[in-house]
Amino acid sequence: MTPSLANAPAIAPSPAIFNALALPSGRSTPSGPLLPWGDEACAYARDQVIFSEGDPASSVRIVTSGMVRISRMMADGRRQIVGFLQPGDMLGLAQTGTFLYSAEAVIPVTLRRLSRTQFDGLLERDFELRRRLLAVTATELQIAQEQMLLLGRKTAPERLASFLLSQARRKMVEPEDHCRISLPMTRTDIADFLGLTMETVSRAFTRLKTSRLIRLLPDQMVELVDINALTDLSEGC
Amino acid sequence: MTPSLANAPAIAPSPAIFNALALPSGRSTPSGPLLPWGDEACAYARDQVIFSEGDPASSVRIVTSGMVRISRMMADGRRQIVGFLQPGDMLGLAQTGTFLYSAEAVIPVTLRRLSRTQFDGLLERDFELRRRLLAVTATELQIAQEQMLLLGRKTAPERLASFLLSQARRKMVEPEDHCRISLPMTRTDIADFLGLTMETVSRAFTRLKTSRLIRLLPDQMVELVDINALTDLSEGC
DNA sequence: CGAATTGTTGAACCATATCAACCAGAGTGG
DNA sequence: CCACTCTGGTTGATATGGTTCAACAATTCG
Structure with missing residues (x-):
């Protein structure tokens, strides 16, 4: 890592926010994909809703192409986008029951899925997986903190x-x-x-x-x- | 849970933000403390600095009494507080190298510590610990998201x-x-x-x-x- | 090509910041 | 016990960055 980024620590590779744990394809998976994603690719058109606040979080997804925005909405329509997701970023990881935010396609998007139960099973067994997810979540928190500074000050x-x-x-x-x-x-x-x-x-x-x-x-x-x-x-x- | 909080989901028990993973003492540890915290209690006076942005993150800490504020600062002095920590909340969990924020005592504080190496060892071995930390981190992300909505809109x-x-x-x-x-x-x-x-x-x-x-x-x-x-x-x- | 959508620019307005005065309680020392 | 100071909090007056409203330009799309 070059000097000018010495103070902008390891948050660069993973800018996805909130349950959208980033695993930039080429970079952080030298040993192949971390998870056995389903083969079926779900496609979404521009501005199509992927899921909404309150929907049951039945599966974990990974963006394989395009860009997704995740946002929270207030009753009167005020909207806060909490992240833009790109290929390699994951969705719905931290969700247990229902989504607390909406996800829509910014441009045409393809996703792959993994059922929540299957994911939980892997999480239960796979040692390394959990370590990685913990690390990625920590990175997400740093990014969120940075965004708070931006929004607040x-x-x-x-x-x-x-x-x-x-x-x-x-x-x-x-x-x-x-x-x-x-x-x-x-x-x-x-x-x-x-x-x-x-x-x-x-x-x-x-x-x-x-x-x-x-x-x-x-x-x-x-x-x-x-x-x-x-x-x-x-x-x- | 009563109706009026039905939409304010399970984030209530853990309001600590950023690497301050909350384990509210009485509530979520029916089987005793999750971690073997050192016996030595570090005390800090009102406004005393616990650590600063850039300090090496050599240990994980848990607040045992008082209140801690964690904040990020801009070059010209603008400050964003990213969380207030109370007894049961942890500090420095996600930190690998150096802290990216400062921590100070709002009122007199006592902490207990666990060396980073010891913590990492436990994390490596303890199955349940990792599951819990992952869950708590996910909760932190939800809180951070909520705070973004607050700050942005x-x-x-x-x-x-x-x-x-x-x-x-x-x-x-x-x-x-x-x-x-x-x-x-x-x-x-x-x-x-x-x-x-x-x-x-x-x-x-x-x-x-x-x-x-x-x-x-x-x-x-x-x-x-x-x-x-x-x-x-x-x-x- | 025309319509619709998205982006730009201008002018007026407003919520919050800034600047400043004042107040209240907590120490502190005579 | 009473000034005196210090810090934190409140309130008022003014300034301002960003919003709002509105017109228009540029792009995209059918």
Whole structure:
């Protein structure tokens, strides 16, 4: 791990949040898949609901392609997105009874499943599995803590910079200048993740754009032009 | 469980956040303590630092008395408290290398310790221990998710109502009207937990007081006069 | 190509922050 | 026992970042 990430510890490889335990395929499973996922691939269209708050949590799932958003909703419609899930991230791991959040497809998604009972059986037997899950859950907690700092104390531009950097870290351990990331979610999704409105997110984007920290490219791509400046901004320096 | 808490699921018994895995002494350990904590009790005075961001995480600790706050800080001094720990809550469980947050005593605290190596050994061997830790970590994630909704989307009075109710649930599974809770932390601490300023917290307290939802009693005690109204408020109804 | 959706920009507004004054209780020392 | 100070809390006045409302531009999609 390179120096500039020395203080941004091992949370980079696993940005999924909440029961969406990340096992980025290539990286952390040198010995093959950790779990015997079912062969059947469930497909979901853009914006299709995968499950809703209150649904019985009958199986554990892993994202095999696409992007999933998981969110909590208040009675009057206020929404907080608690995570964006990408291939390798898992869903419903911590759930015992019913889901406490909803999951929807941001873009077309495929999942594989494992029945809850089968999963629990493996958990009971498999030594290594439990150690890994515990480690991953710990990582999730660190990410959640980081997100609390963001939501509780950061300004709008700081939040967006933090978000862009965290997305960049999903793709590469060490984001470089001029690296490009894809943001398939809408401005509204980003807003609901960062505790802002769509308009504020849009304005923050243009601010970053006009101050040459990022460039907006076609096809939902963003180029991070000045990683150092973005990092400083995200930390409030 | 009574109807009014039917939707506030089994998260009540374990409100500690982040590596502070809760094992409320009386309730969840019918078969004695889960871990062989050292006999030596470490004591800390009010506001004393227990450890800081970046310190090596050499041992796991359990709170035996008092209250601990764990927080993250930004370079310019902005602070986000990510949890208040009470007797039975654990510290440093998820830490592998160094702590990513600070811990300080809100009021005088005593802790017991278990060396990291000893803990890891137990974790390696003890089947049941790992299952329990996994379950507790999952609960922590749910609480963190709830806190994200609070920080991202709730108004100041909603945040305070949510906070008071969560504190009440620590004491009793089902908070009743006229129940009393102790809030030993300062208004500034509460503000840094709720993502607000001291002044806003103070004003929210007086609002709740004048609308007869709570009463402020001597000795940092608060009486929750109308639990239903507080619940409605906390959910934005 | 036209309609619908998503994103951008502008202007007014508002909840909360900021700044400042004041108050109450707890020590502290004469 | 009484000033005196210190800290934490309350309240008021003003400022402001972000929201809201509204118009418009750009994209996507049928």
